[in-house]
Amino acid sequence: MTASVADQATTDEPAGFVGLGLSAPLLKTVSGLGYTEATPIQREAIPPLIDGRDLLGQAATGTGKTAAFALPILERLARGDGSAQPAALILVPTRELAIQVAKATQAYGLGVGARVLAVFGGEPINKQLGPLKRGVDVVVATPGRALDHIRRRSLKVTNLEILVLDEADEMLDMGFADELEEIMSAIPDERQTMLFSATIPPRIGSMVKQHLNDPVRVTIKAEKAEVGEVPVVRETAHLVNRQNRPAALGRVLELEQPSSAIVFCRTRHEVDSLTETLSRRGHRADALHGGMTQEQRDRAMGRLRSGSTTILVATDVAARGLDVDHLTHAFNYGLPTAPEQYVHRIGRVGRAGREGIAITIAEPREQRNIKAIQRLTKRQIEIRELPTVAELKARRLEMTRSTLRDSVIAANETPAGGKAMAPFRDLVDSLAKDGALDPVEVAAAAAKLAHENSGLEIDEREIPTAGSKGKGKGKGSQSSNGNGYGGPPNGKPRGYKGKNPRRTGPPGEFTRLFFSVGKSASVAPKDLVGAIANEGGISGKQIGSIEIKENFSLVDVPTEAADAVIKRMRASRIKGRKATIRKERF
Secondary structure (H helix, E strand, O other): OOOOOOHOOOOOHHHHOOOOOOOOOHHHHHHHOOOOOOOHHHHHHHHHHOOOOEEEEOOOOOOOHHHHHHHHHHHHHHHOOOOOOEEEEEEEOOOHHHHHHHHHHHHHHHHHHHOOOOOOOOOEEEEHHHHHHHHHEEEOOOOOHHHHHHHHOOOOOOOOOOEEEOOOHHHHHOOOOHHHHHHHHHOOOOOOEEEEEEEEEEEEHHHHHOOOOOOEEEEOOOOOOOOOOEEEEEEEEEEEOOOHHHHHHHHHHOOOOOOEEEEEEHHHHHHHHHHHHHHHHHOOEEEEEOOOOOOHHHHHHHOOOOOOOOOEEEEEEHHHHOOOOOOEEEEEEOOOOOHHHHHHHHOOOOOOOOEEEEEEEEOOHHHHHHHHHEEEOOOEEEEEEOOOHHHHHHHHHHHHHHHHHHHHHHHHHHHHHHHHHHHHHHHHHHHHHHHHHHHHHHHEEEEHHHHHOOOOOOOOOOOOOOOOOOOOOOOHHOOOOOOOOOHHHHHHOOOOOOOOOOOOOOHHEEEEEEEEOHHOOOHHHHHHHHHHHHOOOOOHHOOOOEEOOOOOEEEEEEHHHHHHHHHHOOOEEEOOOEEEEEEOOO
């Protein structure tokens, strides 16, 4: 079914895809979808994948990697025998991405009659059994739901030829290491494996060594936008102590008055709590996170797009793939651990030539994260002091003045406006009749009522600056260490000293342990250190680096003590939860 290059180069085929090894039906479909040039990841990845090679691709979102793996899969299907069992399984971290990838693959495969199915949690599993039984060619799935079907034998993988891990770093960060290991163990070793990831941390490197066979490595950096296309985003940050973050965000929101904004949080609990807080203060806020049903998430997105919601409070996972053109502000309610994720967050605003605003509410200990982001983006994030109550009141008065002025001008410029104002002029005249009240005083009272009924609660309390125990704003308090950033003198971090102790020996002396509790259980480094020191038989000083994710944590302990720590802590509880403890596989 393969066409020659001469056959492929017809007038209606995209010249940028000719010579990559794609057959005429696929080239025709790609052309019909409006593709004219292959992206770098597509040019580098498609030929070796069509040749059957394993591949490790490092590419960011938006580089065209879906087509880079979907087109070779469809080329294999076009040459195959039409087996009733799936030929390819594509694993992705979220249901939104599963739907997106499935739709794209279905569109690319129209010319070869590809049967594509998305399976994910949050949808009744019985709804997915019928299509699987009838037969599909490509399954796009989240790891948890894919494993459910494999265990039920509704997803048969014994004849699977291709496995794709898309956004592998995200899947590991979400705690899917066990599911991925079990899925890959169930699939024949003779398969072709494609792994795509925005970053290649050590755990990805271990996965590649274990499950990929002499892979081709392709690394693609995000292309620089042309002049005039570069997102225009003003980036600032405010440093406050943790307990003052809700008030600080509320203060900035009151000053900025965004017409459409997204606030990024780290955990589901944080999303729900902050949404409730903002709603109480008069903001039209909605939540979006992975614990919601698909119907709930669709409703939240619908309200944001229609304008009935102005603030969407979301986790990174839920907001992945979010595309709303009219967003003006992106707020970081605390910084992500990976600088690349910050870039993804603020990329939600500043589109189509419009200016966007990215504001971060950070703790003093997150200054190193800010510096890492600045190194990655080569852009400055301006550290600003929070607006004072006086500044906020002045801003609100100016907004009231502007609203009243616009109302008067509109009334004077149109007959309809003048007619609508007539009853209110009569009201003022009646109050001022016979000199009982001064018309200026009447107007002032009306302006006061309008100002007080603007709908947002005004917080009269000053917010202490980072590291300050008192109220008020001490001069220069946010740069007391002399380096332009808030925080303690001499650059020494506040807080728990054992959070990330330095390793005193080579990396080989430590073994990384997996704990099945993380941020969602409100676990802090001190909780892990305390549990290990109390029950694991080693001192806190012996513990190496600690990394806490949403649903799990990773802790480095001396290699010679690792087995003993696991054995002694099997029945332990951390923050009241029983934790699974094992050596990290990837």
